Amino acid sequence: MKVVTLLKVTPDTETKFQINSAGTDIAEDSSIEYIIGPYDEYGVEAAIQIKEKLGGEVISVTIGSGNEEKSIRKAMAMGVDSGILINNADLKSSDPLSIAKAIKEVVEPLNADIIICGKLATDTSDSFIGPALAALMNIPVISEISSLEVTEEGVVATRDAAGRKERFESKFPVILTADKGLNEPRYPKLPMIMKAKKKPLDKKDTAGTEIRKNVTQVKAEFPATKSAGKKITGTPDELVSELVTGLTTKEKIL
Amino acid sequence: MSIAVFLESYNGKLVKAAKEAIGVAKSIGSDVFGIAIDNNVDAVIEEAGKLGLSTVKAAAGITIYHPAMYSRIIFNAAKDADVVIFPGTVWGREISPQVCVKMDATPVSDIIKVVDASTFKRSLHGNKIHATVKAEGKIVLTVRAGIFDVPELGDGTANREEITSEVAEGDAMIKLAEILASSSDRVELTEADIIVSGGRGIGEATNFKLIEDLATELGAAVGASRAIVDAGMRPHSEQVGQTGKFVAPKLYIAVGISGAIQHLAGMSSSETIVAINKDEEAPIFKIADYGLVGDLFEVMPKLIEAVKAAKKSA
Numbered sequence: 001m002k003v004v005t006l007l008k009v010t011p012d013t014e015t016k017f018q019i020n021s022a023g024t025d026i027a028e029d030s031s032i033e034y035i036i037g038p039y040d041e042y043g044v045e046a047a048i049q050i051k052e053k054l055g056g057e058v059i060s061v062t063i064g065s066g067n068e069e070k071s072i073r074k075a076m077a078m079g080v081d082s083g084i085l086i087n088n089a090d091l092k093s094s095d096p097l098s099i100a101k102a103i104k105e106v107v108e109p110l111n112a113d114i115i116i117c118g119k120l121a122t123d124t125s126d127s128f129i130g131p132a133l134a135a136l137m138n139i140p141v142i143s144e145i146s147s148l149e150v151t152e153e154g155v156v157a158t159r160d161a162a163g164r165k166e167r168f169e170s171k172f173p174v175i176l177t178a179d180k181g182l183n184e185p186r187y188p189k190l191p192m193i194m195k196a197k198k199k200p201l202d203k204k205d206t207a208g209t210e211i212r213k214n215v216t217q218v219k220a221e222f223p224a225t226k227s228a229g230k231k232i233t234g235t236p237d238e239l240v241s242e243l244v245t246g247l248t249t250k251e252k253i254l
Numbered sequence: 255m256s257i258a259v260f261l262e263s264y265n266g267k268l269v270k271a272a273k274e275a276i277g278v279a280k281s282i283g284s285d286v287f288g289i290a291i292d293n294n295v296d297a298v299i300e301e302a303g304k305l306g307l308s309t310v311k312a313a314a315g316i317t318i319y320h321p322a323m324y325s326r327i328i329f330n331a332a333k334d335a336d337v338v339i340f341p342g343t344v345w346g347r348e349i350s351p352q353v354c355v356k357m358d359a360t361p362v363s364d365i366i367k368v369v370d371a372s373t374f375k376r377s378l379h380g381n382k383i384h385a386t387v388k389a390e391g392k393i394v395l396t397v398r399a400g401i402f403d404v405p406e407l408g409d410g411t412a413n414r415e416e417i418t419s420e421v422a423e424g425d426a427m428i429k430l431a432e433i434l435a436s437s438s439d440r441v442e443l444t445e446a447d448i449i450v451s452g453g454r455g456i457g458e459a460t461n462f463k464l465i466e467d468l469a470t471e472l473g474a475a476v477g478a479s480r481a482i483v484d485a486g487m488r489p490h491s492e493q494v495g496q497t498g499k500f501v502a503p504k505l506y507i508a509v510g511i512s513g514a515i516q517h518l519a520g521m522s523s524s525e526t527i528v529a530i531n532k533d534e535e536a537p538i539f540k541i542a543d544y545g546l547v548g549d550l551f552e553v554m555p556k557l558i559e560a561v562k563a564a565k566k567s568a
Contacts, residue, residue, distance in 0.1 A: 013380035132351035140428035163442030165434040181490035219386035
């Protein structure tokens, strides 16, 4: 089984972000810790589990701009066999369709059985790449999966869609996007961390595709904070009475 | 400017996020048409008419969801539109990129505000940053669910235009083999007007009955914080927050939830927020309209009784 895992390296959302001087984006400073995108990490873990069950190899593919190698090595320490890194800041900041096309150029020749990535990139809040790649390669996609079974014949995956559980069956090749709950990503062990340093990482500057910038980010700001809350103290009866009165007379919800 | 909106529905009923998407479409321009695919498409067209759409392109007789087929139908119906709008649902997020590829359009995902027809606000980095983006060319938009208002119901009717669907090579590769109904008969989190959520203060899984009982009385959905989902006490489908669902109901009741940033990211847009927590310093109190400082095990039983009583007298 050949599994390709798409791995985006993103700023940890726990970072205390600053806005850059132009006011258009976050400031790229040393306080940012770069990590494997949390949902992509579920994809990495799923890919490794497939290899452990059925044999084969796992290749990671990343579009980056210079902060990625540490995270790719971590994925290798988890069990990814080799990596491809397209290092191109212009591409990374282009619109998602250009990125999907660049990934297609890299991924299609690998002839993978399964391509897996996260359901969402937490930095740009895009859920675009997996389904777009499916359309570009004309192969099926099952997105936002929370359970997965892989056999030699194909995959069975379930997901939560608006309160219903949908169970899909697909043959290979197929693209999957991972939701939380799919698995628990493992912590790399020391011998694997040592081994990961020597695993092949193929670095390129371009995927040979056109870079289109149809989306311009003109402003970045911190969300408006809700006005200060109102605390109510007293006995449990007083608390409940004030709340119910407020919800019936003022908010008119009850 | 021609605007298309995908009217996501299930068994003849529009999902709430699709109604919100209609509102977004109408705020961008007046030349709006809907695209409906349903086994009971007549009901969907009727509902869309009441929500103010004058034209719906409809594919009838499709009994089950198929991502590639849906993408093809929507592309064929929407390819001449300038803006194509999708609700921010699992289906919307799955189909919209495929339609965008076919149109070679510009994707703008997960918008939280319309500035003008080509300028939108988005929420980035787990809602820590809001960004304004300008897009060129034909645009494929997805709209974050739970943010925008549903248009008011009127007495309009929509004209129906038939669209056809053909089976394509490759469709048989994948199928939706089974749809399992939700495990509970409660309203779904993202569809709910009222949500009651429980957090670490609940202590043990069995105590979650307090949350469920209040939710039952209020006709509310049940939510949970990351802490108790990670502890295995509740399923991930109930998790509210950055790594769970983004919700903005009319009333959000946070019980025993301290209010970590990751949780606030998912619910701070709720209209009215109630917090019940014995820790006066809990960050949830900074955003709570009604911050009840008290022991949830004392407050909740009384609150459940008071809601019952309020309903009787109403």
